[in-house]
Amino acid sequence: MTNIYAEHILDAYQLFHDGTLALAEAEQQGMRVSVEYIKKKSKQIDHKITKLESVIYDSEFFRNWQNYSKSKVNIYSPKQLEMYLYTCLKLKAKKQTKSGHGSTDEESLAQLNIAELDTFLEIKKLKKLKDTYLDGFLREQIDGFIHPFFTLHLVKTYRGASSNPNFQNIPKRDKESMKTIRGALFPRIDYQLLELDYSQLEVRIAQAYHNDPTMLEYLETGHDMHKDIAVQIFCLKEYDATIHKELRQASKGAFVFAQFYGDYYKNCAKNLTTNWCKLPESKWKSGQGIIVGDEHISDLFIRSGITSYAKFESHLEKIENDFWGNRFPIYDRWKETWWRAYQRDGYFLSKTGFLFTGVMSRNDATNYPVQGAAFHVLLWCLIQATNELKEYKMKSKIVGQIHDAIVMDVCPTELDDVVAMMKRIMEKKVRKHWSWINVPLKIEAELCPVNASWAEKQEYKI
């Protein structure tokens, strides 16, 4: 083991040494925030919260809770809420927490259909934005700049982490939250924010490990795997982008990626049913669930003989078996042999030369080397870009990293050069450095107008 490690230790060490220096520069650069905007938004949100709180405090629901409680009720205490809902009111918890208590998360509260709880969820969402993001930025900013930290020593997969404030979990999917929070983040005066992110980086890096020929074809041709899987899951005769876009999203998020991470059909079925199709976990009737084209999704399923949740589950079991058994059998076999080798040796190396040791589950052992190496590709590019920006005496700066994406603050006169440089580094140069990367790499870009906040990001064709 010592010898195997020694062959790679210097490469791995050098990457993190150089990476630490490059990330330290990004930290030093930081990102501009509008203190004025944050204070204003923070106040607005406080106001909204106070108003919504009074709706709850004036309700029968709350008065009853306070009567039941021995001490002053704190609505934000999950423990008190759990007691009131599931012990006092004897409501049935949708699910349990890890330690066996009735859950009070969003999903659990939403399905109780209590107006006050809907208001409560609305408050919690606003509080999250204010406490974690707005207040966090304000606390961390100095002279109108935040300087998120980027570390390389905390994550067991050898990814990076970020803190004070965390640059890697800024709201994005929820449009309203995105606008509220990213509206506080700005480029330097007369600069513009540019984000370059790899498409499907982990899927592409996994190829270097498993070498599955079908996956290779998908990645080389750019054929749409998620479309193909959506056709299977939803029994479509033909995929129509105008009608079935949502279904493609669903199969991508709740089946394909879940499968790659090691999930299995029962979880996928549940997630697809409740979160995507909005169908019950029981028998399905005509006119239920989300609308697809000119009909409800339950009708689509019923037409194909899937008339209940139970039938959908076994339908997905078949698709899972087909997915691994027929579509990606080589990938499947790699998982098994990789897992066996780890069980035999007690360790493994990533393609990037990092040593993984310790107790790992089967999913851990197959996920970690991919997740780590994918990040290392990004990190190598970040180091290269830092050096080249310096070498060419450019004014544009790297300000952060989000696992498979680099965020830059770009001087507009350099925009074309920066984009060309990043494309060259991230799609070509890194493949020269690491010839084990055996599929094309692709990046996509998002750009904000000059002086506009991060909320103004738009797709930018490159």
Add this chain to the structure above:
DNA sequence: GGAACTCGCCAC
């Protein structure tokens, strides 16, 4: 009064 815990939620 701080450390360590649970729970929940944001990102990839």
Add this chain to the structure above:
DNA sequence: AAACGTGGCGAGTTCC
């Protein structure tokens, strides 16, 4: 056989 991975962080709570 097993049953999706990695973080940071806030509030509430409990322990010492």
